[in-house]
Amino acid sequence: QQPVQSPQAVILREGEDAVINCSSSKALYSVHWYRQKHGEAPVFLMILLKGGEQKGHDKISASFNEKKQQSSLYLTASQLSYSGTYFCGTARKGNQFYFGTGTSLTVIP
Protein backbone atom coordinates (compact mmCIF):
# COMPACT_ATOMS: atom_id res chain seq x y z
CA GLN A 1 0.00 0.00 0.00
CA GLN A 2 2.88 2.34 0.70
CA PRO A 3 3.94 4.29 -2.37
CA VAL A 4 7.54 3.89 -3.43
CA GLN A 5 9.78 6.91 -3.86
CA SER A 6 12.99 7.26 -5.83
CA PRO A 7 15.72 8.08 -5.37
CA GLN A 8 16.12 7.23 -1.68
CA ALA A 9 18.69 9.96 -1.25
CA VAL A 10 20.23 12.72 -3.32
CA ILE A 11 22.95 15.29 -2.75
CA LEU A 12 22.92 18.51 -4.74
CA ARG A 13 24.98 21.64 -4.98
CA GLU A 14 23.17 24.93 -4.62
CA GLY A 15 21.56 25.90 -7.88
CA GLU A 16 21.20 22.37 -9.22
CA ASP A 17 17.90 20.72 -10.05
CA ALA A 18 16.37 17.53 -8.74
CA VAL A 19 13.42 15.29 -9.48
CA ILE A 20 11.78 13.03 -6.91
CA ASN A 21 9.43 10.31 -8.07
CA CYS A 22 6.52 8.64 -6.34
CA SER A 23 4.77 5.53 -7.58
CA SER A 24 1.66 3.74 -6.34
CA SER A 25 0.14 0.42 -7.31
CA LYS A 26 -3.40 1.64 -6.61
CA ALA A 27 -5.72 4.15 -8.27
CA LEU A 28 -5.39 7.56 -6.65
CA TYR A 29 -7.61 10.58 -6.01
CA SER A 30 -4.71 12.85 -5.29
CA VAL A 31 -1.02 13.03 -4.50
CA HIS A 32 0.36 15.17 -1.70
CA TRP A 33 3.94 16.30 -1.14
CA TYR A 34 5.47 17.17 2.23
CA ARG A 35 8.93 18.16 3.39
CA GLN A 36 10.27 17.25 6.80
CA LYS A 37 13.39 18.75 8.31
CA HIS A 38 15.32 16.83 10.92
CA GLY A 39 13.53 16.85 14.26
CA GLU A 40 10.51 18.71 12.92
CA ALA A 41 7.05 17.86 11.68
CA PRO A 42 6.20 17.34 8.00
CA VAL A 43 5.16 20.54 6.25
CA PHE A 44 2.75 20.64 3.34
CA LEU A 45 4.12 21.58 -0.09
CA MET A 46 1.59 20.67 -2.72
CA ILE A 47 -1.50 18.68 -3.67
CA LEU A 48 -2.16 17.37 -7.16
CA LEU A 49 -5.73 16.34 -7.74
CA LYS A 50 -7.18 13.93 -10.22
CA GLY A 51 -8.21 16.02 -13.20
CA GLY A 52 -5.23 18.32 -13.16
CA GLU A 53 -5.93 20.83 -10.40
CA GLN A 54 -2.99 21.77 -8.19
CA LYS A 55 -2.64 23.74 -5.01
CA GLY A 56 0.42 24.64 -3.03
CA HIS A 57 3.88 26.06 -3.18
CA ASP A 58 4.61 28.57 -5.93
CA LYS A 59 8.32 27.78 -6.21
CA ILE A 60 8.02 24.03 -6.46
CA SER A 61 6.32 22.21 -9.28
CA ALA A 62 5.02 18.69 -9.66
CA SER A 63 3.20 16.45 -12.06
CA PHE A 64 0.64 13.68 -11.63
CA ASN A 65 0.16 10.94 -14.19
CA GLU A 66 -3.24 9.51 -13.25
CA LYS A 67 -3.01 6.57 -15.64
CA LYS A 68 0.27 5.38 -14.22
CA GLN A 69 -0.42 6.42 -10.60
CA GLN A 70 2.85 8.29 -10.58
CA SER A 71 3.90 11.74 -9.47
CA SER A 72 7.12 13.69 -9.73
CA LEU A 73 8.31 16.67 -7.70
CA TYR A 74 10.61 19.11 -9.45
CA LEU A 75 13.03 21.20 -7.43
CA THR A 76 14.78 23.79 -9.55
CA ALA A 77 17.68 26.03 -8.65
CA SER A 78 17.93 24.35 -5.27
CA GLN A 79 18.69 26.36 -2.16
CA LEU A 80 20.22 25.27 1.13
CA SER A 81 16.77 25.56 2.69
CA TYR A 82 15.48 22.79 0.42
CA SER A 83 17.38 20.18 2.44
CA GLY A 84 15.19 17.68 4.23
CA THR A 85 13.24 14.51 3.64
CA TYR A 86 10.49 14.67 1.04
CA PHE A 87 7.45 12.46 1.34
CA CYS A 88 4.71 11.89 -1.12
CA GLY A 89 1.32 10.90 0.23
CA THR A 90 -1.29 9.13 -1.80
CA ALA A 91 -4.99 9.61 -1.13
CA ARG A 92 -7.46 7.01 -2.20
CA LYS A 93 -11.19 6.51 -1.80
CA GLY A 94 -12.54 6.89 1.72
CA ASN A 95 -9.69 8.98 3.08
CA GLN A 96 -7.20 6.10 2.82
CA PHE A 97 -3.84 7.80 2.95
CA TYR A 98 -0.32 6.41 2.77
CA PHE A 99 2.96 8.24 3.02
CA GLY A 100 5.76 7.15 0.74
CA THR A 101 9.13 5.76 1.69
CA GLY A 102 10.78 9.19 1.70
CA THR A 103 13.64 10.83 -0.20
CA SER A 104 16.46 12.49 1.68
CA LEU A 105 17.66 15.64 -0.10
CA THR A 106 20.84 17.40 0.94
CA VAL A 107 21.88 20.68 -0.67
CA ILE A 108 25.49 21.69 -0.16
CA PRO A 109 27.12 25.05 -0.86
Place this chain on the structure above:
Amino acid sequence: DAGVIQSPRHEVTEMGQEVTLRCKPISGHDYLFWYRQTMMRGLELLIYFNNNVPIDDSGMPEDRFSAKMPNASFSTLKIQPSEPRDSAVYFCASSRTGLPYNEQFFGPGTRLTVL
Protein backbone atom coordinates in the same frame (compact mmCIF):
# COMPACT_ATOMS: atom_id res chain seq x y z
CA ASP B 1 -4.04 30.47 14.59
CA ALA B 2 -1.86 28.54 17.03
CA GLY B 3 -1.54 25.46 14.85
CA VAL B 4 -1.86 21.89 16.06
CA ILE B 5 -0.72 21.52 19.65
CA GLN B 6 0.66 18.30 21.10
CA SER B 7 1.77 17.40 24.59
CA PRO B 8 4.03 16.27 25.99
CA ARG B 9 6.85 16.93 23.52
CA HIS B 10 8.99 14.21 25.05
CA GLU B 11 7.98 11.22 27.14
CA VAL B 12 10.26 8.65 28.70
CA THR B 13 8.61 5.77 30.45
CA GLU B 14 9.25 2.22 31.52
CA MET B 15 7.85 -0.87 29.90
CA GLY B 16 4.42 -1.71 31.22
CA GLN B 17 3.44 1.85 32.06
CA GLU B 18 0.45 3.65 30.58
CA VAL B 19 1.22 6.50 28.21
CA THR B 20 -1.22 9.21 27.14
CA LEU B 21 -0.48 11.58 24.29
CA ARG B 22 -2.60 14.67 23.76
CA CYS B 23 -3.57 16.75 20.76
CA LYS B 24 -5.48 19.95 20.11
CA PRO B 25 -6.34 20.38 16.42
CA ILE B 26 -6.72 23.65 14.57
CA SER B 27 -10.09 25.21 15.27
CA GLY B 28 -12.59 24.54 12.50
CA HIS B 29 -10.84 21.46 11.17
CA ASP B 30 -13.17 18.51 10.90
CA TYR B 31 -10.55 15.77 10.56
CA LEU B 32 -7.92 14.64 13.02
CA PHE B 33 -5.21 12.08 12.32
CA TRP B 34 -2.72 10.22 14.49
CA TYR B 35 0.56 9.07 12.92
CA ARG B 36 3.56 7.15 14.15
CA GLN B 37 7.02 7.65 12.65
CA THR B 38 9.93 5.24 12.99
CA MET B 39 13.05 4.68 10.94
CA MET B 40 11.96 1.17 10.05
CA ARG B 41 8.35 1.81 9.09
CA GLY B 42 8.30 5.48 8.15
CA LEU B 43 5.14 7.53 8.68
CA GLU B 44 2.13 5.34 9.43
CA LEU B 45 -1.46 6.49 9.80
CA LEU B 46 -2.85 4.93 12.96
CA ILE B 47 -6.39 6.30 13.16
CA TYR B 48 -8.43 9.26 12.02
CA PHE B 49 -11.56 11.04 13.23
CA ASN B 50 -14.20 13.01 11.37
CA ASN B 51 -16.27 15.37 13.52
CA ASN B 52 -14.99 13.57 16.65
CA VAL B 53 -16.06 10.13 15.39
CA PRO B 54 -13.39 7.47 14.75
CA ILE B 55 -13.67 6.49 11.10
CA ASP B 56 -10.76 4.17 10.41
CA ASP B 57 -8.56 2.59 13.04
CA SER B 58 -7.10 -0.11 10.83
CA GLY B 59 -3.63 1.29 11.37
CA MET B 60 -3.70 0.85 15.13
CA PRO B 61 -1.07 -1.81 15.72
CA GLU B 62 -2.58 -3.64 18.69
CA ASP B 63 -5.31 -3.53 21.29
CA ARG B 64 -2.83 -1.84 23.58
CA PHE B 65 -3.42 1.30 21.52
CA SER B 66 -6.61 3.32 21.86
CA ALA B 67 -7.66 6.80 20.78
CA LYS B 68 -10.50 9.10 21.73
CA MET B 69 -11.81 12.45 20.68
CA PRO B 70 -14.31 13.63 23.31
CA ASN B 71 -14.81 17.01 21.63
CA ALA B 72 -13.72 19.02 18.62
CA SER B 73 -10.70 20.50 20.34
CA PHE B 74 -9.10 17.53 22.07
CA SER B 75 -7.90 14.03 21.29
CA THR B 76 -5.82 11.45 23.12
CA LEU B 77 -3.80 8.45 22.05
CA LYS B 78 -3.22 5.95 24.83
CA ILE B 79 -0.85 3.02 25.02
CA GLN B 80 -1.43 0.55 27.81
CA PRO B 81 0.78 -1.27 28.59
CA SER B 82 3.67 0.32 26.74
CA GLU B 83 6.51 -1.74 25.23
CA PRO B 84 9.99 -0.75 23.99
CA ARG B 85 8.90 -1.30 20.36
CA ASP B 86 6.37 1.52 20.80
CA SER B 87 9.26 3.99 20.92
CA ALA B 88 8.66 6.43 18.07
CA VAL B 89 7.60 9.97 17.28
CA TYR B 90 3.84 10.32 17.34
CA PHE B 91 2.30 13.10 15.27
CA CYS B 92 -1.19 14.49 15.35
CA ALA B 93 -2.47 16.30 12.26
CA SER B 94 -5.69 18.04 11.34
CA SER B 95 -7.38 18.90 8.08
CA ARG B 96 -10.27 21.15 7.20
CA THR B 97 -12.02 18.55 5.06
CA GLY B 98 -11.34 15.08 3.69
CA LEU B 99 -7.85 14.10 2.72
CA PRO B 100 -8.09 13.72 -1.00
CA TYR B 101 -8.65 17.46 -1.35
CA ASN B 102 -6.95 19.24 1.49
CA GLU B 103 -3.61 19.39 3.19
CA GLN B 104 -2.85 18.20 6.70
CA PHE B 105 -1.33 20.44 9.32
CA PHE B 106 0.96 18.55 11.65
CA GLY B 107 1.70 19.18 15.28
CA PRO B 108 5.30 19.19 16.53
CA GLY B 109 5.10 15.55 17.61
CA THR B 110 5.69 13.64 20.81
CA ARG B 111 8.92 11.67 21.03
CA LEU B 112 8.16 8.57 23.08
CA THR B 113 10.89 6.41 24.55
CA VAL B 114 9.90 3.21 26.33
CA LEU B 115 12.73 1.68 28.35
